[in-house]
Amino acid sequence: MAFTCRGLAALALLISSAIAQNSTNSTKSAIDANYDVLTYVNQLIGSSNGGNVFPGATLPFGMAKAVADTNSGSNQGGFTTDGSQITGFSGMHDSGTGGSPSLGNFALFPFSGCAGDDVNGCHYPKKERATSYVNGSVIATPGYFAVQLASGIQADMTVTQHTSLFRFKFPASQTSGNASSPLILIDLTDLSDSRQDNGTISVDADSGRITGNARFQPSFGSGTYISYFCADFSGAPLRDNGIFVDSRASTEVKDLLISRSINGYPLPGGAFNRFEKADNGILARVGVSLISSEQACSSAEKEISDFDFDKVHRAAKSLWREKISPIKVSTNGTTTDMLTNFYSGIYRTMVNPQDYTGENPLWESDEPYFDSFYCIWDLFRSQMPFMTIMDPGTVTLMIRSLIDTYRHEGWLPDCRMSLSKGFTQGGSNADNVLADAYLKGISENVNWDDGYDAVVKDAEVEPYDWCCEGRGGLDSWKALGYIPVQDFDYKGHGTMTRSISRTLEYAYNDFVITQIGSGLGGRVGDVEKYTARSGSWKNLFKADQTSSINASSAVFEGFFQPRYLNRTWGLQDPLVCSNIDNHSNSVCSLQSNAAETFESSIWEYSFFVPHDQATLITMFGGPAAFVERLDYLHENQITYIGNEPAFLTVFQYHYAGRPALSAKRSHYYIPAYFKPTNGGLPGNDDSGAMGSFVALSMIGLFPNPGQNVYLIIPPYFEKVEITSPLTGKTAKIKNVNFDPTYKNIYIQSARLNGKPYTKNWIDHSFFTEGKELVLILGSVESSWGTEVADLPPSLGEYEGFGNFTGASNSTLKMGKRAMRFSAANILHEMDKTGDGYWAN
Ligand SMILES: *[C@@H]1O[C@H](CO)[C@@H](O)[C@H](O)[C@H]1NC(C)=O
Ligand SMILES: *[C@@H]1O[C@H](CO)[C@@H](O)[C@H](O)[C@H]1NC(C)=O
Ligand SMILES: *[C@@H]1O[C@H](CO)[C@@H](O)[C@H](O)[C@H]1NC(C)=O
Ligand SMILES: *[C@@H]1O[C@H](CO)[C@@H](O)[C@H](O)[C@H]1NC(C)=O
Ligand SMILES: *[C@@H]1O[C@H](CO)[C@@H](O)[C@H](O)[C@H]1NC(C)=O
Numbered sequence: 001m002a003f004t005c006r007g008l009a010a011l012a013l014l015i016s017s018a019i020a021q022n023s024t025n026s027t028k029s030a031i032d033a034n035y036d037v038l039t040y041v042n043q044l045i046g047s048s049n050g051g052n053v054f055p056g057a058t059l060p061f062g063m064a065k066a067v068a069d070t071n072s073g074s075n076q077g078g079f080t081t082d083g084s085q086i087t088g089f090s091g092m093h094d095s096g097t098g099g100s101p102s103l104g105n106f107a108l109f110p111f112s113g114c115a116g117d118d119v120n121g122c123h124y125p126k127k128e129r130a131t132s133y134v135n136g137s138v139i140a141t142p143g144y145f146a147v148q149l150a151s152g153i154q155a156d157m158t159v160t161q162h163t164s165l166f167r168f169k170f171p172a173s174q175t176s177g178n179a180s181s182p183l184i185l186i187d188l189t190d191l192s193d194s195r196q197d198n199g200t201i202s203v204d205a206d207s208g209r210i211t212g213n214a215r216f217q218p219s220f221g222s223g224t225y226i227s228y229f230c231a232d233f234s235g236a237p238l239r240d241n242g243i244f245v246d247s248r249a250s251t252e253v254k255d256l257l258i259s260r261s262i263n264g265y266p267l268p269g270g271a272f273n274r275f276e277k278a279d280n281g282i283l284a285r286v287g288v289s290l291i292s293s294e295q296a297c298s299s300a301e302k303e304i305s306d307f308d309f310d311k312v313h314r315a316a317k318s319l320w321r322e323k324i325s326p327i328k329v330s331t332n333g334t335t336t337d338m339l340t341n342f343y344s345g346i347y348r349t350m351v352n353p354q355d356y357t358g359e360n361p362l363w364e365s366d367e368p369y370f371d372s373f374y375c376i377w378d379l380f381r382s383q384m385p386f387m388t389i390m391d392p393g394t395v396t397l398m399i400r401s402l403i404d405t406y407r408h409e410g411w412l413p414d415c416r417m418s419l420s421k422g423f424t425q426g427g428s429n430a431d432n433v434l435a436d437a438y439l440k441g442i443s444e445n446v447n448w449d450d451g452y453d454a455v456v457k458d459a460e461v462e463p464y465d466w467c468c469e470g471r472g473g474l475d476s477w478k479a480l481g482y483i484p485v486q487d488f489d490y491k492g493h494g495t496m497t498r499s500i501s502r503t504l505e506y507a508y509n510d511f512v513i514t515q516i517g518s519g520l521g522g523r524v525g526d527v528e529k530y531t532a533r534s535g536s537w538k539n540l541f542k543a544d545q546t547s548s549i550n551a552s553s554a555v556f557e558g559f560f561q562p563r564y565l566n567r568t569w570g571l572q573d574p575l576v577c578s579n580i581d582n583h584s585n586s587v588c589s590l591q592s593n594a595a596e597t598f599e600s601s602i603w604e605y606s607f608f609v610p611h612d613q614a615t616l617i618t619m620f621g622g623p624a625a626f627v628e629r630l631d632y633l634h635e636n637q638i639t640y641i642g643n644e645p646a647f648l649t650v651f652q653y654h655y656a657g658r659p660a661l662s663a664k665r666s667h668y669y670i671p672a673y674f675k676p677t678n679g680g681l682p683g684n685d686d687s688g689a690m691g692s693f694v695a696l697s698m699i700g701l702f703p704n705p706g707q708n709v710y711l712i713i714p715p716y717f718e719k720v721e722i723t724s725p726l727t728g729k730t731a732k733i734k735n736v737n738f739d740p741t742y743k744n745i746y747i748q749s750a751r752l753n754g755k756p757y758t759k760n761w762i763d764h765s766f767f768t769e770g771k772e773l774v775l776i777l778g779s780v781e782s783s784w785g786t787e788v789a790d791l792p793p794s795l796g797e798y799e800g801f802g803n804f805t806g807a808s809n810s811t812l813k814m815g816k817r818a819m820r821f822s823a824a825n826i827l828h829e830m831d832k833t834g835d836g837y838w839a840n
């Protein structure tokens with residue numbers, strides 16, 4: 001079960017040091033910089049099999065997101081490649097999300113003509129007009145999307161920041177005249193049919209301009225939002241226009257106010273333009289706004305004044321090229337699939353969150369406003385850290401926006417979409433995002449004092465309704481040092497589940513407060529207090545709790561368990577809510593009867609102590625036992641890489657002094673679980689979470705978010721160069737003995753700026769100062785990065801390390817016995833500290 005190839009380690013060491021003598025020296029960039037990064041972006045990755053990506057046209061972080069929407073059950077991102085039919089073409093979307101389908105407001109739909117040349121001869125309701133598309137007709141490239149409907153109509157589209165430009169080409173009229181008077185409708189609908197009362201739409205009889213707005217529900221949050229649009233048409237003479245309600249239309253009526261209705265809701269309704277013969281196609285320019293139709297019109301007029309499709313497309317494309325270009329890799333020996341996996345992953349990290357600056361009706365502010373942090377529980381782990389490398393400028397704006405959201409809404413969001421508060425999944429994980437950015441020097445015009453106040457408020461003040469902000473159970477958290485099962489909480493209200501995963505996340509959130517607090521200075525008391533509170537995870541560790549999959553297989557001892565207010569233990573099978581949970585009645589999400597762990601098992605959460613791996617390793621019985629447990633987690637599919645809590649577990653071998661196993665584990669998942677195909681993602685992308693996991697794994701530097709730490713494995717390319725957009729300096733990683741078949745994935749030795757480097761991690765100055773890391777690879781594990789001095793920072797002391805001998809040793813068994821002993825000690829010590837310890 002455990003990986004055992006270390007008998008050869010000593011031999012490998014000899015070989016590698018010989019090689020190292022030769023080739024560790026810094027090289028001038030040998031990267032073939034002539035390739036176009038955009039050739040490796042495949043936007044359709046994740047367009048089926050539940051990836052839920054938005055595969056359409058958008059700018060980086062753009063608000064306008066144009067694509068064809070399908071009637072798939074998995075159309076959260078709009079378009080899917082699963083055989084579903086197209087219901088419309090809309091200009092706002094989210095990407096990769098779970099929850100209900102998001103946005104998709106105000107779909108256009110084109111007809112070549114209406115039956116009988118009567119406007120009532122067209123099929124207006126979404127359900128009736130749904131049309132198949134021609135497989136193979138889909139083109140999805142940065143800033144562009146095209147598809148051909150079975151009706152023969154060709155649609156393609158491009159975008160600016162707030163405006164989509166759709167182009168419809170109609171088949172040459174074969175027979176009768178009725179097919180040559182195209183009609184384009186715009187519908188007051190969204191993807192999840194969430195429209196509320198009082199949708200309104202008007203069409204101008206002369207110009208054909210259509211404006212409107214309606215109130216909708218966010219797809220994973222509370223409240224409602226109003227969205228506005230402004231559509232102008234060009235390319236063919238207008239014949240007539242009007243409005244439709246349900247399946248009937250009129251050219252006499254130009255304005256409509258429509259209710260939600262109680263049946264078959266929301267009632268179909270919208271407006272249309274009919275055109276004279278449109279041989280050259282018709283362009284529809286649709287501006288969107290969350291302020292007003294007037295603002296939607298003025299954005300559209302400003303951004304696309306002349307309906308020049310190619311110009312808009314070219315601009316979008318070059319913006320994408322500029323955004324993605326800071327990362328260049330050596331393509332030598334590497335397959336197109338690998339490159340496509342890589343660059344497509346990078347691309348998807350810049351689709352969501354969205355820049356809605358100037359479009360926020362909720363408060364007056366000169367600060368930027370970003371939306372679609374969907375959700376921070378997913379994004380904090382790798383997407384935000386990745387963007388901090390690639391696009392620190394935009395991350396700076398996002399951080400300012402988060403802090404401004406705190407100023408005006410009272411709290412940082414854990415999830416936010418469509419101007420609404422999204423549902424909190426565990427802790428107040430925006431704290432992690434702020435700390436990560438703070439540690440990595442994000443500072444331009446950021447008010448870090450306010451940022452600090454925001455994270456402290458999360459830790460100290462319980463919101464009345466913690467469905468959607470802050471943390472619940474803070475009295476218990478402070479008094480008991482854990483979130484109890486069936487907590488007594490009268491100050492704030494929320495779903496009383498997830499007590500284990502909330503405890504673990506709160507502990508980490510408290511830790512990251514210290515990361516900002518110690519940097520800001522003058523907050524020594526806070527740092528002590530939150531450091532102590534960040535140790536609260538130990539309070540749920542039950543040293544004698546066992547777990548095994550089959551009676552015959554290995555038994556592990558020492559797991560987190562639920563605990564009641566009176567400090568007695570509850571019980572949750574450590575495998576419940578795991579990927580191999582065979583309990584038919586497990587409930588694992590935000591339901592009121594759900595488990596004490598959110599979307600994953602105690603097994604997986606047992607590793608979630610990102611700030612104190614040293615103590616955790618001791619509690620698990622030492623490094624060898626820790627490694628055995630990590631292996632077991634992965635090899636028995638207890639974890640599922642399609643959900644974000646799995647990400648860090650791939651690399652946590654580093655903390656046990658086994659960086660080679662992180663490399664091995666990373667290659668186990670990529671490309672097996674991440675393929676450059678439509679169905680190639682393991683579950684929802686969750687904005688660009690999956691994409692960022694791939695990108696960071698493949699550059700060989702995976703963050704422990706909320707800390708200034710990247711865990712080093714060899715990049716998947718011979719060379720990687722990343723130019724910091726902030727400093728202009730280029731960080732370089734070079735694999736010596738690079739082997740594109742990935743047999744040589746074990747670091748034998750390393751040099752940083754020409755000097756031997758044995759730490760198995762590196763900090764963010766690598767990127768900002770443009771350092772150079774040369775990795776000498778071999779096909780067997782080595783002793784590189786295995787000493788205590790080489791390990792990443794941890795709150796506790798590393799114990800039981802030393803005498804690197806390999807895994808096929810008796811330390812495994814010893815480890816397990818030691819685990820029980822040391823865990824008992826830790827619990828004993830905790831009891832001694834008494835109640836008062838946590839109550840400050
Ligand atoms: C080191 O370089 C020399 C001369 O370039 C070469 O002959 C030798 O094979 C190299 N050694 C290794 C281990 O690559
Ligand atoms: C390689 O690097 C070492 C140490 O930095 C230096 O002494 C040596 O001259 C370099 N060799 C070459 C060929 O650049
Ligand atoms: C198009 O492809 C989808 C998904 O592969 C498939 O379900 C559907 O049947 C195909 N449609 C046609 C017309 O071939
Ligand atoms: C054209 O109109 C005739 C009836 O007038 C109808 O049967 C036919 O389906 C229409 N064709 C199209 C493409 O709408
Ligand atoms: C719809 O408009 C009416 C009349 O202005 C108003 O009374 C009602 O509250 C509105 N409904 C919503 C959901 O805004």
Ligand SMILES: *[C@@H]1O[C@H](CO)[C@@H](O)[C@H](O)[C@H]1NC(C)=O
Nearest residue numbers: 030330332333718738739740
């Ligand atoms: C490409 O890789 C091969 C070995 O995989 C190596 O011999 C060759 O020098 C590399 N070429 C460049 C341009 O780096």
Ligand SMILES: *[C@@H]1O[C@H](CO)[C@@H](O)[C@H](O)[C@H]1NC(C)=O
Nearest residue numbers: 548549550551575581582583
């Ligand atoms: C479920 O898992 C348990 C061990 O956790 C095992 O004993 C049992 O046989 C499994 N049941 C089924 C139906 O697979």
Ligand SMILES: *[C@@H]1O[C@H](CO)[C@@H](O)[C@H](O)[C@H]1NC(C)=O
Nearest residue numbers: 549550551552553554635636
């Ligand atoms: C558990 O039992 C199942 C069925 O007997 C087997 O397929 C699986 O490999 C076993 N797992 C372990 C970890 O022993």
Ligand SMILES: *[C@@H]1O[C@H](CO)[C@@H](O)[C@H](O)[C@H]1NC(C)=O
Nearest residue numbers: 486564565566567568569570
């Ligand atoms: C502690 O509380 C739990 C849940 O209410 C209860 O089942 C248990 O009996 C209590 N234990 C003690 C020692 O009071």
Ligand SMILES: *[C@@H]1O[C@H](CO)[C@@H](O)[C@H](O)[C@H]1NC(C)=O
Nearest residue numbers: 799800801802803804805811
């Ligand atoms: C490592 O080995 C040496 C010599 O065999 C021994 O003295 C030392 O105690 C060992 N250290 C550990 C941590 O096992």
Ligand SMILES: *[C@@H]1O[C@H](CO)[C@@H](O)[C@H](O)[C@H]1NC(C)=O
Nearest residue numbers: 007803805806807808809810
């Ligand atoms: C186990 O470790 C010892 C040193 O502690 C070493 O001498 C021995 O070779 C190792 N055994 C195996 C099978 O690797």
